[in-house]
Amino acid sequence: MPEINSVKFNADGLVPAIAQDAENGEVLMMAWMNRESLELTLSTRIMHYWSRSRNALWKKGATSGHEQSVVELRYDCDGDTILAKVHQKGAACHTGERSCFFNILLEAD
């Protein structure tokens, strides 16, 4: 995995990861990965994050069954953000919503 060295983790050892539905392009959630969760995501093709609230490795769907299998992983121009296109089982959000972004701050014209 040579490219993983192009990813820049922040002072806390974390990088933000955006999960996007591979089928319809919907942005599902944003969470954080440390190096271990990124390595596990690459090796298993199942999304692993770092839970900042629990301070623990977090295999998405481990308890809910709402796994995200990875279709493609990208990183941005300066290497400090990950974009994952995923197949989402069930809901991405712990509230039961498909996407975490269900709150509208400014509506479409």
Place this chain on the structure above:
Amino acid sequence: MPEINSVKFNADGLVPAIAQDAENGEVLMMAWMNRESLELTLSTRIMHYWSRSRNALWKKGATSGHEQSVVELRYDCDGDTILAKVHQKGAACHTGERSCFFNILLEAD
């Protein structure tokens, strides 16, 4: 703008903001907003960020002309990430690429 109080800024006073192409769903970039840039984004419907490298308010496209006009703004379930659907003029990325996410870490099967 009552809903802005639902947005949680981090210890540095910043919140990550994902910009997504309103036309085709492509994720264009991720950058940071402070409260002022979010307020300006809401009032002008043009994306404003906070540049962590320049430590300054950053009206996207102010020098390049590559403005992002806001179609819709959302925030996530725990209020700590913004999702903006935008009309992107020209390239979102400073490299000239349409999206900042042009580096592939793991290819589609």
